[in-house]
Amino acid sequence: MNALARDVQIYPIAAGTTVLRCRSWNRLRFEIEYALERGTTANSYLIQGDRTALIDPPGESFNEMFLTALEQHINLYQVNFIVLGHINPNRAETLKILLQRLPDVTLVCSNPAALALKDLLPEASPRVRVIRSGEDQLDLGQGHCLQFVPIPTPRYPGGMATFDPYSNILYTDKFFGAHRCGENVFDLGWSDLLEDRRYYFDCLFASSVRQVTAALDRMEAFPFGVMAPGHGPVVQYSAKELFHSYRQWSQAQTSQDLSVALIYASAYGNTATLAQALARGITKSGVAVEAINAEQTDPADIKAAVEKSAGFLMGSPTLGGHMPTPMQTALGIVLASASKTQIAGVFGSFGWSGEAIDMLEGKLKDGGYSLGFESIRVKFKPTDVTLKFCEEVGTDFAQALKKAKRAKQPRTPASSVEQAVGRLVGSLSIVTARQGEVSSAMLASWVSQASFTPPGFTVAVAKDRAIETLMYPGNPFVLNILAEGKHLGPMKHFLKPFAPGEDRFAGIDTDTAENGAPILKDAIAYLECTVAERMECGDHWLVYATVQAGQVLDGEAKTAVHYRQTGTHY
Template sequence: MKKNVKNNVDWVGYIDWELESFHGDDYSIINGSSQNAYLIREGKNVLIDTVWAPHRFEFIENLKKEIDLNDIDYVIVNHGEVDHSGALVDLMKEIPNTPIYCTPNAVKSLEGQYGKHDWNIHTVKTGDSLDIGNGKSLVFVEMKMLHWPDSMATYMTGDNILFSNDAFGQHYAVEEMFNDKADQCLLNREAMKYYANILNPFSPLVAKKIKEILAMNIQIDIIAPSHGAIWRDNPLQIVEKYAQWADAYQENQITVVYDTMWEGTAKIAHRIAKEIHLQSPDTVVKVFNCAKSDKNEIMTEVFKSKAIAVGSPTVGADMLSSVAGWIHFLKSLKFVNKKAAAFGCYGWGGQAVKIMQESLKDAGFEVIDESIKSLWNPDEGDYDKAENFVKSLLK
């Protein structure tokens, strides 16, 4: 079912209310998602992106209800990842000679995933344009590493729509389609979660690309991403947020993350949280057991934090595997300008705290010297260490 975006531009994508995970099981979906594709009908008819392969046949059948497929003049592939290109192979079986416009890297992506086909592919770079009639054009902007090397955005003149693909999107199902119709708390939360867990490693490139787009001095009335709500009410608000998020973002928050074997490390985690509140009542404190809580939700809180405290007991002369895996994911997100500390219980060796400290340094955090190591179970002496521990985190 189509939904009108503006004038002769319609949304023809798929809303997935039941989706629970993405990128395999690496990204949690809590509020549904969508794969946004767009159909432009001007002097030329243009399809921008498709949908994920599980929905390809429904997508094509719905598209046929809107337009004779043979009347599609151009197909734009902004990004070759399967959630955007999954219907392309079956679509091109119907219209094999239709020109496809994408970046050179997108050709590698499409051929690598679907094999080589005798498609009519035209490669483009930033600044290239395509006349679509009625005085309007599509202008292409390469978006390398936002978040794949092949990514690009497409700007439609006249209607001033930026089809931004994965940039500025959210994994969020919005039947009402537009940002001003969405639940604002969920919209902002899902936009930040998307940035923190997917785009944060590329923050220097995000900042550079935003400056490049703004330097083009183009009017942007709508930002139409490939997931979630379309930004029509003050669309540049999400661009401004990206600029903030890309600049070593933090709020007045500390997040405590731990796993525990026999609750001793959990007790220390809760004491640290209490001490943070005592020393700095205005600081937001969040506490998570990383073995029981959603890792993407935790990382969103880490993204907001100025400091973190990470805890694990020692087992097998190391930290728990749950904590080790969590820190490995933490490292991949390349957070900057944040402090960290380590704590935990032990019975024999007690190596976990030092190993966590080194791992957190490797993840790019400024690690304080203070730690809390408790033999067997924490006592008042261990709890007393929380005062200096927290003072150092708050400095």
């Protein structure tokens, strides 16, 4: 399959039920959860009884091929209902075409989605059926009597799941998905796509686990056997395991000692994408995030989240030179209830001006709050580099909160166990990686050979390292091994704190490996590697990599090793 190919895969998944999988093998990255670059599918579902319902048509990037495939599969006029698991500007473009071609179709959605449609697609409002309670049903005939439940999150306030008791399929929209393109319509078992699913959860849902837990409680009431998500394979063989994992991953977030209130509004999704990237950087560092969509959240909930947080971030678009009213209200709540000791941050996107960002920054500074980073201003859609920058800003923000907490705690001497663990030694190396326009590096000493055939080794990578997102299975990197007596320069350079987006290789003499990653000319040797597997180990990922190429650059030098006094830090 051509790496840039797109097509639509049509497959029956139950009696009277068909999935239309719009597939793209390229990255289609416009949000951070696509960063693994493994392609994606946008899944839509047809349920045909005496009447026909189309569930979740894809967004604008797929609409032409989707509509062609749909019309080839059925008579388009057979579609009586379009059920929306969520609504956004991208999907509204496809709906606009469908409404033009289907003058009698009815849109079925939650009340928040119906309100959003009034702004995005005003002509749709007369044709909307709003689901207002769990007792609302849609009888398609031949046993297909659809039931609905709201599953809102800050990112998707109009979220709604659909259950068909005839097939025992639960249509979960954004929940339980994965951005991986392939031939398999169904999952292959619990271990299949586990890493992709976990990454997808961490990016989309780790910052809204309170709402996720409530949604899980609602969906669990249905006796489903299969889950049909909006992205990735239909979950047939591991539905219960994946559902339980969402609970476990959510609980892991609620158990964190520190939390950040992330308050935002988003007109076209761009500010929400920035919030998502910031949240990813914070949560991967072991700090919880309470994402708050100011347009959908009660003021009392905003106040409660701010009061219990160690810091807060505020993001806003600029509409007509002004800050949206919900953000003005949220700002007033923050100024009245947040402690002056809390670290703050400001971000936002805009089209032609950024007055809302300036207003947020000015009001917070005038209120006596310290900003943890220079306000982030993004014009139109964020790029890959911008998303990586925001993730690194989030990581630095979380580390600043941790540092402030440690400063308040008395220091205790290392225990005998900690001192003993510190006697473990490893070779000093620099791990370098590049992915498109994004590159990164880190100093590593927890490195050990792990296999002869194929030649392979393990390296431990802290979860809050900037390079961590470039160290997933299939990703290339270079391990640069340092020489004894010549290691202090590279060691000091890569140990120093880098600002988000700062070039890690400025002033460093490098070549480029065949796999695209930088080679340090001062290294004793280098290995060109590919991540094969990785395992979660507390606050680190243990990465196993296989070696494809390498070279000794200085055959006379010895490998530098790192000696520590305690096992509690590097």
